Amino acid sequence: MDAQLRRGVLDVCVLAAIKNEDSYGYKIIKDLKPVLELSESTLYTILKRLEEAKMLVVRSTEFEGRLRKYYHITPLGLTRIEEFKNEWKELMGIYSFIAEDR
Amino acid sequence: MDAQLRRGVLDVCVLAAIKNEDSYGYKIIKDLKPVLELSESTLYTILKRLEEAKMLVVRSTEFEGRLRKYYHITPLGLTRIEEFKNEWKELMGIYSFIAEDR
DNA sequence: ACGATATACATCATATCACGAGGTATTGTA
DNA sequence: TACAATACCTCGTGATATGATGTATATCGT
Numbered sequence: 001m002d003a004q005l006r007r008g009v010l011d012v013c014v015l016a017a018i019k020n021e022d023s024y025g026y027k028i029i030k031d032l033k034p035v036l037e038l039s040e041s042t043l044y045t046i047l048k049r050l051e052e053a054k055m056l057v058v059r060s061t062e063f064e065g066r067l068r069k070y071y072h073i074t075p076l077g078l079t080r081i082e083e084f085k086n087e088w089k090e091l092m093g094i095y096s097f098i099a100e101d102r
Numbered sequence: 103m104d105a106q107l108r109r110g111v112l113d114v115c116v117l118a119a120i121k122n123e124d125s126y127g128y129k130i131i132k133d134l135k136p137v138l139e140l141s142e143s144t145l146y147t148i149l150k151r152l153e154e155a156k157m158l159v160v161r162s163t164e165f166e167g168r169l170r171k172y173y174h175i176t177p178l179g180l181t182r183i184e185e186f187k188n189e190w191k192e193l194m195g196i197y198s199f200i201a202e203d204r
Numbered sequence: 205a206c207g208a209t210a211t212a213c214a215t216c217a218t219a220t221c222a223c224g225a226g227g228t229a230t231t232g233t234a
Numbered sequence: 235t236a237c238a239a240t241a242c243c244t245c246g247t248g249a250t251a252t253g254a255t256g257t258a259t260a261t262c263g264t
Contacts, residue, residue: 003223005189063241067229091107097115098183141253167258167259167260171212
């Protein structure tokens with residue numbers, strides 16, 4: 001997929017991945033794989049940004065000797081998802097313009 | 103609309119705006135206004151990039167004493183639009199993932 | 205007659221961003 | 235005992251949209 005188009009959905013995809021259940025980096029990548037492939041460097045960049053934007057909070061735990069950071073969505077994060085749904089409507093209009101035969 | 107999301111459609115919108123009829127900068131902005139607002143600096147950056155990518159060709163003319171550069175879409179530009187339609191299908195899958203209640 | 209607005213182009217600096225390349229460390233498997 | 239998988243992280247780079255700014259002419263209202 002086009003790089004620019006990806007960028008438009010990356011953040012929200014990550015939020016959606018932790019929407020119903022707290023999750024951690026490695027798992028998020030696996031869960032998203034069927035929908036959208038993303039590398040670790042990309043994901044951790046996004047997670048950091050979303051944390052700074054207070055759309056999620058982090059909780060560090062230890063699991064079988066390994067560090068695991070669980071990410072939990074905040075109300076602000078949920079709002080972002082709802083916003084995206086509205087933006088999608090706008091996007092549909094744009095798509096019509098592009099795809100219509102004139 | 104979210105800045106990132108915009109970026110994903112800007113290029114293709116401009117291509118769509120000249121798809122059926124050659125057009126020039128100022129007119130493209132006006133034509134796109136109901137669908138997507140963009141500034142001159144943004145548009146000219148995009149036009150330059152699309153020209154470098156050989157998705158459009160330019161023809162300079164003089165109209166009522168003013169310079170006018172008409173932009174004409176190439177087969178490559180038309181291909182880009184078709185590509186976008188395919189990417190849109192992929193995007194629909196992503197949207198479902200984001201919007202679905204789980 | 206004159207100032208404002210519209211038309212029409214262009215460039216530059218800045219901030220944001222995704223991603224590859226690289227790094228650390230442990231556990232499970234062949 | 236290698237190697238893959240799990241799990242985290244950082245840095246540099248290239249691409250990008252946009253505001254600010256600049257140039258020049260035509261048209262319109264008062």
